């Protein structure tokens with residue numbers, strides 16, 4: 001299938017809004033413009049000439065200027081001059097300097113010898129300038145549009161953040177903290193747009209894979225029946241908003257992918273049909289902008305750095321030794337965090353190094369190392385887990401004491 005059709009189809013399938021479609025790269029129209037460039041070259045009889053240098057530059061106010069440099073023979077030169085003057089072209093014909101005699105080249109040129117290409121024609125064509133100006137303007141408009149759209153997304157996420165914050169205040173009656181935590185936990189584990197386990201960890205560039213994972217995520221949420229447990233109706237609205245937002249990321253990713261592809265393909269087609277080498281030059285002009293937007297990546301980043309962290313996840317508060325919540329948390333000099341029980345046990349074994357970084361900081365340990373504010377925070381946000389761990393600890397302590405005392409009893413008996 002031709003790319004123009006594939007592009008159109010992708011925009012339709014993804015139900016891209018009409019104002020987005022308007023701002024998309026007009027691949028089909030640009031393709032027609034390439035024919036005009038070819039016609040112009042044919043009219044001047046320089047089609048198929050070997051282009052020694054092709055220049056595109058922005059002169060001012062985003063106005064584009066192109067220059068074509070081709071070596072020509074004296075016969076072509078004589079024929080062209082009339083034609084170019086009649087059509088009021090901007091051009092320059094200069095003799096090609098030979099390295100061996102760079103002073104009086106003009107006098108050496110035999111006007112009847114057309115076997116050597118002895119002149120360089122530098123010409124600003126009309127149709128290729130139009131083509132690149134249109135393409136450049138389209139890229140500019142698209143960038144501006146993407147930037148504006150991203151601002152709308154940001155505002156939406158910010159408002160979600162503030163509403164979720166108020167719905168999940170731990171001490172408030174009927175808060176939805178635990179339900180939102182479950183939802184976000186499943187979301188993080190689903191690795192929809194970003195992967196940690198795959199061989200190529202990082203942003204997932206496969207939109208279909210992201211879409212599949214997203215659908216699976218919402219299916220999982222439905223299966224858990226978490227939504228029925230919401231205390232606040234507002235939570236349900238925000239959840240719907242979150243769902244829409246995620247599908248919008250898929251939409252935007254598709255939109256960005258196909259627009260980028262359209263620019264790439266049209267440049268390739270232009271070079272193929274005109275025999276110019278414009279692709280890298282034009283790409284570098286676009287890349288020179290410092291505000292290229294990648295909305296899908298930016299939105300995902302905001303979700304990850306602003307929205308998800310609103311609800312603390314237990315994984316961030318685990319002791320690396322016992323792998324459960326680190327109560328009472330001790331912050332070592334090296335800044336690593338453990339639960340007090342695990343460190344006491346290490347000390348009993350006369351261990352003096354941090355199990356993570358091996359810094360010798362266990363011996364200087366005092367009660368002052370207890371991170372009181374963090375402990376309070378844990379009790380507030382993870383009351384269930386903290387209680388469980390405390391009970392487990394006290395059971396263990398009792399066991400230890402029993403062991404010690406039974407050891408004493410044995411000793412007594414032996415005695």
Ligand SMILES: [Zn+2]
Nearest residue numbers: 319322339342
């Ligand atoms: Zn521990």
Ligand SMILES: [Zn+2]
Nearest residue numbers: 334336354357
């Ligand atoms: Zn350490």
